[in-house]
Amino acid sequence: MRYAIISDIHANEAALRAVLTDAADAHAEKIICLGDVLGYGPDPVSTLELVYRRVHVCLAGNHDDAVSNRYPTTDFTPFAAAAVARHRAALSREAIDWLRRLPHVCEFPAIYEGADGAFACAHGDFAD
Secondary structure: OOEEEEOOOOOOHHHHHHHHHHHHHOOOOEEEEOOOOOOOOOOHHHHHHHHHHHOOEEOOOHHHHHHOOOOOOOOOOHHHHHHHHHHHHHOOHHHHHHHHOOOOEEEEOOOOOOOOOOEEEEOOOOOO
């Protein structure tokens, strides 16, 4: 299985489209997003809709957690906190709920017993 692992999209739909094109050109069979789909960028709704359609596994990043109210913005810069508020206001209740349910870690077993290739992913630290 060939995976494309992406992260820190930060609501930049144009950049996400470019990365997905590269992943397709590299014959990636599955897309894993390590989080921070949202935060900073201008396109929270369309970026999230593209993630829904194209990403197979999506983890929560700290910005996604802030948008969904799972994480406070007290440690964010004023610019980042303003982006969180803007994105929260732009998204539907269903989108916020989807973000709130995203896992923080995913584990992938080896394809068959005894094979190498098992791995795990997280946005930041596995201890979190």
